[in-house]
Amino acid sequence: MSFCHSLWKYLGPALPMECPMCHAVDYFVLHSRTLALFAIIPLDCSYSLRCQHCEYEIHVDDEEDVAKAKGLAEQTRLLRQGAITEGDFARCLAENPLVCTRLVATVNATRNCPHCGAEVPGTFDRCWNCDAELGSGEGDVEEAPLEAGSDESTPSSFGGIQI
Numbered sequence: 001m002s003f004c005h006s007l008w009k010y011l012g013p014a015l016p017m018e019c020p021m022c023h024a025v026d027y028f029v030l031h032s033r034t035l036a037l038f039a040i041i042p043l044d045c046s047y048s049l050r051c052q053h054c055e056y057e058i059h060v061d062d063e064e065d066v067a068k069a070k071g072l073a074e075q076t077r078l079l080r081q082g083a084i085t086e087g088d089f090a091r092c093l094a095e096n097p098l099v100c101t102r103l104v105a106t107v108n109a110t111r112n113c114p115h116c117g118a119e120v121p122g123t124f125d126r127c128w129n130c131d132a133e134l135g136s137g138e139g140d141v142e143e144a145p146l147e148a149g150s151d152e153s154t155p156s157s158f159g160g161i162q163i
Contacts, residue, residue: 021056
């Protein structure tokens with residue numbers, strides 16, 4: 001008999017983005033996981049965003065990020081109900097950047113080596129091809145941000161994602 005139990009709670013779709021693992025562009029779903037003694041005494045609670053396709057998980061460790069992710073889940077619910085427009089949702093996303101997703105974007109970003117032109121992952125500080133030092137390379141990093149659709153009256157999709 002186990003004394004500790006993991007209790008998972010689905011909090012809803014929260015963040016539209018491309019999955020770094022399977023490259024599906026869809027909403028990442030917010031979940032909470034509570035570790036409990038005898039399934040009634042909570043010991044610890046953690047939050048994560050998960051890809052709906054491959055279960056890739058981004059841990060949301062920062063308390064401010066947790067509050068923002070919960071707010072984004074609520075805004076997604078309102079968008080699906082037609083209570084807010086895509087423009088309102090896009091503004092909410094822009095005003096509430098999550099630290100955990102910026103880290104994922106850095107890992108998935110690429111840049112070109114100034115010496116040989118090879119495509120190099122954003123986390124590398126040296127070129128894999130010619131071993132040249134890349135420096136910070138902040139201006140060279142290429143990211144593909146997700147943009148809101150232009151039709152604010154129809155909440156059927158956001159940035160090409162069905163809602």
